[in-house]
Amino acid sequence: MRKIPKPTIRRLAIYYRCLERLEQQGEENISSKLLAQMVHIKDSQVRKDLSYFGSFGRRGIGYNIQKLLSEIRKILGIHKSWRVVIIGAGNIGQAIARFKHMEKHNFQVIGVFDTDKRKIGKQITNNLVVSDINSLESFIVHNQAEIAVIATPAEAAQSVAERLEKAGIRGIICFAPITLDCNIPVEYVDITVFFKTLVHSVVSQTHNV
Amino acid sequence: MRKIPKPTIRRLAIYYRCLERLEQQGEENISSKLLAQMVHIKDSQVRKDLSYFGSFGRRGIGYNIQKLLSEIRKILGIHKSWRVVIIGAGNIGQAIARFKHMEKHNFQVIGVFDTDKRKIGKQITNNLVVSDINSLESFIVHNQAEIAVIATPAEAAQSVAERLEKAGIRGIICFAPITLDCNIPVEYVDITVFFKTLVHSVVSQTHNV
DNA sequence: TAGATTGTTAATCGATTAACAATC
DNA sequence: TAGATTGTTAATCGATTAACAATC
CATH class of the missing domain: 3.40.50.720 (NAD(P)-binding Rossmann-like Domain)
Incomplete structure (x- = not known):
């Protein structure tokens, strides 16, 4: 497995809290562009960060919020208590x-x-x-x-x-x-x-x- | 002025708390080597960080703790309340x-x-x-x-x-x-x-x- | 003088960003 | 099909480290 930059891990936790908010607001999908805007970084950074762990999005559509939440939970290890x-x-x-x-x-x-x-x-x-x-x-x-x-x-x-x-x-x-x-x-x-x-x-x- | 890396600033604050402790212990001088050991980084990193702001040490001797504390205070802006x-x-x-x-x-x-x-x-x-x-x-x-x-x-x-x-x-x-x-x-x-x-x-x- | 240690340069390493083909 | 957006590669940018001449 490629080495994961430490900042990537921190950002995943930050994406996570955005996604929680979006989920609460009833959103289905989110693009890397919009997610990036929410946290003041570049959209390519968001995609790059996620790409270390897999392909979670759909071209033309974006990322399913529920799915991405669940993936990040597993990556970070917060799916368990x-x-x-x-x-x-x-x-x-x-x-x-x-x-x-x-x-x-x-x-x-x-x-x-x-x-x-x-x-x-x-x-x-x-x-x-x-x-x-x-x-x-x-x-x-x-x-x-x-x-x-x-x-x-x-x-x-x-x-x-x-x-x-x-x-x-x-x-x-x-x-x-x-x-x-x-x-x-x-x-x-x-x-x-x-x-x-x-x-x-x-x-x-x-x-x- | 050269661009200062953000991690450098954070480390200055960390050197500062080490220096405070050393001062309390009555130490006079500290080498970049020892200071680096205290915070688990390389000695060249310590010297590099300080070099962005000036030449505070003495070759063969190290850094005067009181002086370095005072310099870092000024750099960070914590000399005032x-x-x-x-x-x-x-x-x-x-x-x-x-x-x-x-x-x-x-x-x-x-x-x-x-x-x-x-x-x-x-x-x-x-x-x-x-x-x-x-x-x-x-x-x-x-x-x-x-x-x-x-x-x-x-x-x-x-x-x-x-x-x-x-x-x-x-x-x-x-x-x-x-x-x-x-x-x-x-x-x-x-x-x-x-x-x-x-x-x-x-x-x-x-x-x- | 010999040993220790800085300050700085150049090399390396790591992280971010742009760009674009793939594809929904 | 046209527009949107991903996933990934290559280029760029930034930070760390090694090395060493200068000097206490």
């Missing part, structure tokens, strides 16, 4: 735990952990209570959690990552501002990095105009 | 409003807005109360807010973006799962997209091993 644990019950950890879109997108938060005695026992949602991090490994094994969210301070993140990997977690979303050493896939979401890159655009835009 | 408003007081909006790292990194959240009467008036932090979105424009103008966070549902995001732009906001962080039509810089942070790309890595890793 994933069990998620969250480490760190601070602002970010709690927000993710309560985040409605998670469940809707087949990510099931099944556990939230913290070291802080004052947070342990706290009710986060109807069926989520903050657990002691001591029980992390046994919980992961018993409940077959697959994905973990690291929402701890940076100092704790590396050792948490190692525990997660050992316990059998298969992928990590890391909100902690640190690069992890580990052998499973990690997606980094450092919120402040987005603010900093944004501000750079703002500043340099002014210079150039 | 930025005033931020948040639109949408749901899980994400509230988490950002309470997020300690914001203040620490010179992003000052000065207002939180929502349409929901039940949320308006709610105390978010010691000095933040949810305001009615009706007062958005006047607030932005009076308080000279520069950056906005859109943490509304997708359906509301576009019209909010237009109001923000008109009111003089200069950059947007968009958590809503939608691509905005607007003429100011936008950084997109769709949390579920990160989960989806992660899951794709998890799934395809299994296939290839």
